[in-house]
Amino acid sequence: MPELPEIETLRRALEPLLVGRRFETVEIFDRRLSAPAEPRTLAGELSGGRVQRVGRRGKYLLVEFDDERTLLVHLRMSGSLRHWARAALPEDPYRRALISLDDGGMVGYRDVRRFGTWRLLGPDELDGYLDARLGPEPLEASYGAAELGVALSRRRTPLKAAILDQRTVAGVGNIYADEALWRARLHPRREAAGLDADELRALWRGIRAALRRGIACQGSTLRDYAQPDGQEGRMQREFKVYGRGGEPCERCGTLIERSVVAGRGTWTCPACQQLTPTRAPVVAGRSRS
Numbered sequence: 001m002p003e004l005p006e007i008e009t010l011r012r013a014l015e016p017l018l019v020g021r022r023f024e025t026v027e028i029f030d031r032r033l034s035a036p037a038e039p040r041t042l043a044g045e046l047s048g049g050r051v052q053r054v055g056r057r058g059k060y061l062l063v064e065f066d067d068e069r070t071l072l073v074h075l076r077m078s079g080s081l082r083h084w085a086r087a088a089l090p091e092d093p094y095r096r097a098l099i100s101l102d103d104g105g106m107v108g109y110r111d112v113r114r115f116g117t118w119r120l121l122g123p124d125e126l127d128g129y130l131d132a133r134l135g136p137e138p139l140e141a142s143y144g145a146a147e148l149g150v151a152l153s154r155r156r157t158p159l160k161a162a163i164l165d166q167r168t169v170a171g172v173g174n175i176y177a178d179e180a181l182w183r184a185r186l187h188p189r190r191e192a193a194g195l196d197a198d199e200l201r202a203l204w205r206g207i208r209a210a211l212r213r214g215i216a217c218q219g220s221t222l223r224d225y226a227q228p229d230g231q232e233g234r235m236q237r238e239f240k241v242y243g244r245g246g247e248p249c250e251r252c253g254t255l256i257e258r259s260v261v262a263g264r265g266t267w268t269c270p271a272c273q274q275l276t277p278t279r280a281p282v283v284a285g286r287s288r289s
């Protein structure tokens with residue numbers, strides 16, 4: 001469940017701990033984590049690597065080595081990374097991998113549900129791998145409402161489903177999609193291709209504002225996510241709608257409702273986010289006026 005703000009928080013915390021460090025030994029205890037590579041093979045390939053940069057693309061954490069290979073870490077549902085500086089390691093039955101650094105520090109990867117993945121790619125594979133799976137980075141300065149509009153214009157799906165598709169915009173998941181839609185006053189069941197210019201701009205602004213707020217709060221901790229020092233994020237205290245069914249909307253006081261959109265639990269304000277109240281119905285792809 002970690003999304004862009006959680007991974008970006010992780011990246012910022014790990015960067016000073018990992019850059020310049022060498023992976024002395026790597027142990028991988030779970031076949032699912034390294035698949036399709038064998039755990040022992042991947043661990044062997046990672047051992048000895050020196051970290052040059054810690055990056056992020058969408059929900060992927062990118063550990064770049066000085067030989068231009070990159071370890072892609074995806075936490076999926078319940079993964080987390082923890083760093084210890086020369087401390088005795090606590091027992092953890094859910095630890096799936098352990099990295100020993102050349103300064104005596106350790107990085108443990110924990111994953112209760114085991115959907116997380118580690119994959120090592122060479123410089124000629126990386127861009128193709130990421131570009132096939134991810135759309136633009138929403139917090140880049142060059143990302144504009146027009147780019148979001150192009151991605152949505154091809155979609156006949158509900159707006160929320162389109163936003164959750166990582167090829168529309170990278171890094172937005174269930175939490176920040178709901179938060180962005182509330183900020184933009186848009187109903188998640190609106191047709192993705194049906195937004196006008198003002199609505200597109202509101203959504204673009206809403207996505208960026210929700211993600212920035214998440215980063216400023218060091219992400220949200222609902223169950224498994226934590227920062228590398230074990231601290232929880234604080235964004236869960238600031239959700240506008242996510243998980244707040246039955247509580248008043250801070251804008252209008254109407255009680256927030258839970259529904260299911262695109263197969264996901266979805267929270268909205270029924271007053272602020274109406275399903276095309278002033279629009280003519282669209283029939284057979286043509287607008288009746």
Ligand SMILES: [Zn+2]
Pocket residue numbers: 249250251252253254269270271272273
């Ligand atoms: Zn409201």
